[in-house]
Amino acid sequence: MTDTVKDGELILLYQDPRRHWIARAGEGRFHTHRGYLDLKDIIGLTPGTIVKTSLNQSLFVFKPGLSDLVDSFDRPTQILYPKDIGYALYRFGLKNGDTVIEVGTGSGALTASIAQCIAPDGRVYTYENRKEFSRSAQKNLAKTGLSRLVTFRNIDPTESFLERNADAAVIDLGDPWKMVQPAWDALKGGGILAGFTPTVNQLEKLAEALRNNGFLIFEAVELLVRDFKTEAGKVRPESRMIGHTAYVTIARKISRKE
Amino acid sequence: MTDTVKDGELILLYQDPRRHWIARAGEGRFHTHRGYLDLKDIIGLTPGTIVKTSLNQSLFVFKPGLSDLVDSFDRPTQILYPKDIGYALYRFGLKNGDTVIEVGTGSGALTASIAQCIAPDGRVYTYENRKEFSRSAQKNLAKTGLSRLVTFRNIDPTESFLERNADAAVIDLGDPWKMVQPAWDALKGGGILAGFTPTVNQLEKLAEALRNNGFLIFEAVELLVRDFKTEAGKVRPESRMIGHTAYVTIARKISRKE
Amino acid sequence: MTDTVKDGELILLYQDPRRHWIARAGEGRFHTHRGYLDLKDIIGLTPGTIVKTSLNQSLFVFKPGLSDLVDSFDRPTQILYPKDIGYALYRFGLKNGDTVIEVGTGSGALTASIAQCIAPDGRVYTYENRKEFSRSAQKNLAKTGLSRLVTFRNIDPTESFLERNADAAVIDLGDPWKMVQPAWDALKGGGILAGFTPTVNQLEKLAEALRNNGFLIFEAVELLVRDFKTEAGKVRPESRMIGHTAYVTIARKISRKE
């Protein structure tokens, strides 16, 4: 049976690597810089079909994957990049049924990515003390259909997380070392902690806090991703690339020395 | 309730980043270069605990994550690296319930990783025409508890895959361009194709085949990951790193021009 | 004795890493986006002094190094980057008295850099068949004071260079494989050839031509350079970087098999 675009469904309109948008099939018009599209006209289409705007600009219609949706999130804060999220999630080994703590929620990019990994039976508890960020993240999550797997906590967990025996804890905020002790308390034995830190100094302080508070550091890495042009006879890396986002630290809870 | 090591369970024995092993709690001894461990003694331990070998070497006991298990797979072929697998899986947006085709199975590293993403309700169909590889991969998968999600096909799909309407197709073999047409037939509209190619020439030929056979290339990238030393006051990248594994190409099925 | 700015001398006016200019001490005014500077006022200053524009913008006055001058060259073509030039020149081992052939001249960036290496007794013969490029390069070279070491040849050397027994040959044009045979004829035994190629396909064809025409490839490399922020407590790589310029191939002339 063919899988077609339904009324009310989110779709990816794709022009080229730099110009693509998320829209909702149904009422209204979608405006591009080269004409508009009646969003009713895409209902019933097979994904991968080309549609034309009023000014004859071609757009591909796709069902968005999670990373397409995350790309479209409102971003009150710096968003993590796919290279960092993908690597960390794989290294976590998250799976259906796991319980994960996250702080801070930020735009919800990582929240959504974790939620998809632990679906359908796991749960993400995500902490964010800035009210407007938490609200924005909840709106973002709603687009992904993963909200039911997420508990939003609009509080500051510096002293303690409410959870215990969690499988993993993800720390993505400016002073991650403050969350190391609360994370130790909230994780089960051998539980995984991941921290994302933009500067080397933050990396150093986080690593120090981990070593001093019952964690074994498995790795601290940076990832670089480079896009390639692939036209026949002209293969080469793109001239510009992202030089830095964040260092990713992965550790596991160990028994404290008494 | 605490989560302890059960009799018969696979565990990760961790000495340092370069020395760690998968063993099974229960009967027998595990030998390291510095003494042995009675595997019965680890039953009932809390993960994260330190055990000592007969020669007093400390080892941490953890429950292995999927990437720990994959690290321990028998590898008849070159294995993909976590940086590549993690990125590709995230870009795929695989989720519970998806149907994925893979060729070739190789050691099953990618097979297992995909299986965990589409659990508990999805399915992976993996093709491998070399009998001994297929058998080795099945043994590897058995360690991960994910075998029930995987159908192994010990045949050559150069002419056609048996599946239709698949969500994604993953191509990891030496002449990926041969699988582009079969993948198009097997994918649903907008379905995702990912190819892993070690050489630039393979990348070029794959890209050409995709453009000529009903696919839109979303990206072709290479990822670099660099480990960091994190000792206080001596933070710096490791002196050596992996310089290259494979290029990752991600494309989506589009309607063919008639 | 202190080294001060002389009338008529080129100087570097430096505001920050992105805003710096070459100007000539003496007559006239230098205009920035924040006020102007009387160029007479900088005569007699010690380099490293701060001057103020009419709108109180601070600018440092320095004597420009060669790479500062090269940065300011008119560039009809893509310019090579310091990372590539510096590496190649060091690998060449060029020294006072050497004879070097270059094709094409382009903006003269590499020409000037080579000339400085072989000063005061060597010579650079640089070929460029596009008249306007050759003229522009000659103007650029005049700024550096190195013109007397350079012979400009506004001809196409595809068939043959005029020189013999050269120490090194540098090829920086779109179809470098065409120059391999002429370079072999022009170099002394063991002489060095360097090629700069933006695409992998050009690299491949150049390498093939070298292997088939009496050269031994010493290395083919790409260089990446990443800038760092160094503010105390916030050390980290810059967010953006140049992802690719060119591959650098270095080979040496060997005796042909007869």
Added chain:
Amino acid sequence: MTDTVKDGELILLYQDPRRHWIARAGEGRFHTHRGYLDLKDIIGLTPGTIVKTSLNQSLFVFKPGLSDLVDSFDRPTQILYPKDIGYALYRFGLKNGDTVIEVGTGSGALTASIAQCIAPDGRVYTYENRKEFSRSAQKNLAKTGLSRLVTFRNIDPTESFLERNADAAVIDLGDPWKMVQPAWDALKGGGILAGFTPTVNQLEKLAEALRNNGFLIFEAVELLVRDFKTEAGKVRPESRMIGHTAYVTIARKISRKE
């Protein structure tokens, strides 16, 4: 006139990228793992010629460039890499006649490279307080024919360099921040300082010292170089690469604020 190998001259015997040696034409035998070579037999050969060992191993005979000689230096300390040396030298804009201070001498790799840049009329003053290093470096320099351009100072310049009005100062030791004040005193206005630091923490402390002591930081960079395989149809980066050597900081002396 052809340039042949002279009696007593240093030559490069080249088997492949990993196996190459410096030897002296003349008396004696050179032993490889596959037979020996009578060093008298290479006198009179044209560079680029193949010679055979007693066991028929082919070796190319070349005249060594400076970086070939530097590769062969005895190394009591970590040696800098061509990527770092080449970049720094190019950024310095060193030229014939310049005066350069260096600390510490180490193996003399950088000393030799600087000396070649400032030949025939410049001078390098190089400081090394460890007697055996200074002696080893002098022996290394002797191989390059550049000794007459270098003054070796076997003293600790922490308090002060003996020179004044130098064009450039190069700092390559563990606590470079200690040399910032002495370098300021020794440099002319606008003079260039370069520091090589293996760890981020050293980079941070050096940068801080520069900002506080009359220097303007032009850049702090790291360079990565990646080797490529270039066989036709199999082009790709080598699997392993050097992940890190040192950060290169380049600054210029400015007038101090009073």
